[in-house]
Amino acid sequence: MFNSISSQASKLINLTTRRKRNVDSKTKLITITSGKGGVGKSTFTANIAFLLAQRGLKIAVLDADIGLANMQVLFDIKPKYTFFDYIDGNKSINDVISQTSYENISLLAGKSGYQYSNHSNSFVFTRVVEDIISLNKFDILLVDTGAGLNDFVKEFLSISDNIIALTTTDPSALTDVYSLIKMLSIDKDKLMLCFNHTKNYKIGETIANSLVNLAKKNRLNQDFMVEYIGNVSTSANISTTGRLRKLFTKEFLDDDSTKQLQDVINYLLKNIY
Ligand SMILES: Nc1ncnc2c1ncn2[C@@H]1O[C@H](COP(=O)(O)OP(=O)(O)O)[C@@H](O)[C@H]1O
Ligand SMILES: [Mg+2]
Numbered sequence: 001m002f003n004s005i006s007s008q009a010s011k012l013i014n015l016t017t018r019r020k021r022n023v024d025s026k027t028k029l030i031t032i033t034s035g036k037g038g039v040g041k042s043t044f045t046a047n048i049a050f051l052l053a054q055r056g057l058k059i060a061v062l063d064a065d066i067g068l069a070n071m072q073v074l075f076d077i078k079p080k081y082t083f084f085d086y087i088d089g090n091k092s093i094n095d096v097i098s099q100t101s102y103e104n105i106s107l108l109a110g111k112s113g114y115q116y117s118n119h120s121n122s123f124v125f126t127r128v129v130e131d132i133i134s135l136n137k138f139d140i141l142l143v144d145t146g147a148g149l150n151d152f153v154k155e156f157l158s159i160s161d162n163i164i165a166l167t168t169t170d171p172s173a174l175t176d177v178y179s180l181i182k183m184l185s186i187d188k189d190k191l192m193l194c195f196n197h198t199k200n201y202k203i204g205e206t207i208a209n210s211l212v213n214l215a216k217k218n219r220l221n222q223d224f225m226v227e228y229i230g231n232v233s234t235s236a237n238i239s240t241t242g243r244l245r246k247l248f249t250k251e252f253l254d255d256d257s258t259k260q261l262q263d264v265i266n267y268l269l270k271n272i273y
Contacts, residue, residue: 027060027133028272029141031160034167035176037067037147040196041166043242044232044261045144046074047249051265053104057139060097060132062108064125064156065146069110075100076245079109086131087124093131102247108132116152125155140272149183157184162272164229168197169207181215181226190225192271194264197234201260204231227271230264232257 034041042065049059062083063071072079079098085091097106108128119125132141143160145153157163163184167177177193184191193211195204208228215226235257241248249258 025133025136027136027138027141028162029129029133029143029160030162030164030268030272031143031145031156032164032166033145033153033157033180034147034165034173035149035180036167036170036173039166039168039173040232040238041065041147042070042074042144043238043248044166044194044196045142046071047247047261048265048268049105049142050102050247050249051261052140052268053102055265055269056104058104058106058137060106060108060138060141062129062132062141062143063110064143064152065110066112066114066116066152067146067148069112071107071144072109073245074242074247075102075105075107077101077107079107081109082111083108083128084111084114086128087119093128093135097132102250106138116150120151123155125152126159129156129159149179154183157188162192162268163188163190164192164194166194166196169195169203174207174211178211178214181211181224182218182220185215185221185224188224190227192227192229192268194229195231198231199233201231204228229267229271230260232260232264 032041032045049061053059061071063069077098077100081091081096083096086093086096096108100107143156145156165177165180167173181191193208198204205228212226233256235255237252237255238248238257241251249261252258
């Protein structure tokens with residue numbers, strides 16, 4: 001009992017220091033999560049990184065999916081180190097930041113199958129994020145979390161100011177997103193919601209509204225906002241370019257999905273802090 005209380009306390013202290021310490025950094029943190037796996041989170045993250053970088057912003061991507069770390073595949077690079085080499089104290093933070101072949105995009109590669117329980121009370125992931133932000137080198141840090149609401153994902157969510165949940169309209173994906181809304185509504189201000197595999201902007205908006213209504217009905221925190229930020233269609237080009245280890249937003253500028261992602265970027269640039 002004592003342990004769990006003191007670990008809660010240390011978490012609070014840790015979060016407070018993060019905010020204070022990084023007040024001077026230009027780096028904004030966006031965390032991408034989903035609840036359900038396989039909804040397109042990593043593809044979404046890699047491609048918004050590309051579109052943001054194209055607008056002249058310096059982007060770092062942290063592959064925080066310990067279930068399936070595949071960001072290096074999407075960017076088609078073979079990084080020498082993962083950010084766990086930094087956690088383990090073998091490498092400096094700069095050593096584990098790899099430049100991708102895309103201008104303005106750096107990657108902190110992850111590792112599948114990591115035993116989080118070894119670190120579950122030590123906030124090492126909070127510190128990795130803090131340290132990247134403290135470098136003051138990047139305009140935006142994108143964190144791609146794994147699926148589910150395990151302690152590892154929760155730690156990343158707890159330190160994030162801007163959280164995007166990507167979902168499909170599939171009932172099981174929506175159930176998972178609702179659980180996420182319930183959890184975040186306790187101590188966050190808002191969640192940005194984006195629909196993948198969704199052809200029509202209106203459909204996403206309608207479903208987002210029904211989630212908000214359900215939250216009201218269940219009397220979740222009234223100050224918590226769910227903001228609908230857009231939709232991405234299913235596109236054969238996305239799966240093809242993924243297999244070829246290329247980014248569809250680079251290869252297919254006129255694809256509907258690329259245009260929809262540009263709209264999402266426009267929203268983000270106006271609304272993240
Ligand atoms: N809008 C889309 N249209 C077609 N295929 C997609 C789309 N979004 C993702 N995919 C494909 O779905 C698969 C899973 O995507 P991925 O980004 O790895 O999901 P997650 O990171 O959520 O597990 C990949 O093969 C990817 O190319
Ligand atoms: Mg993924």
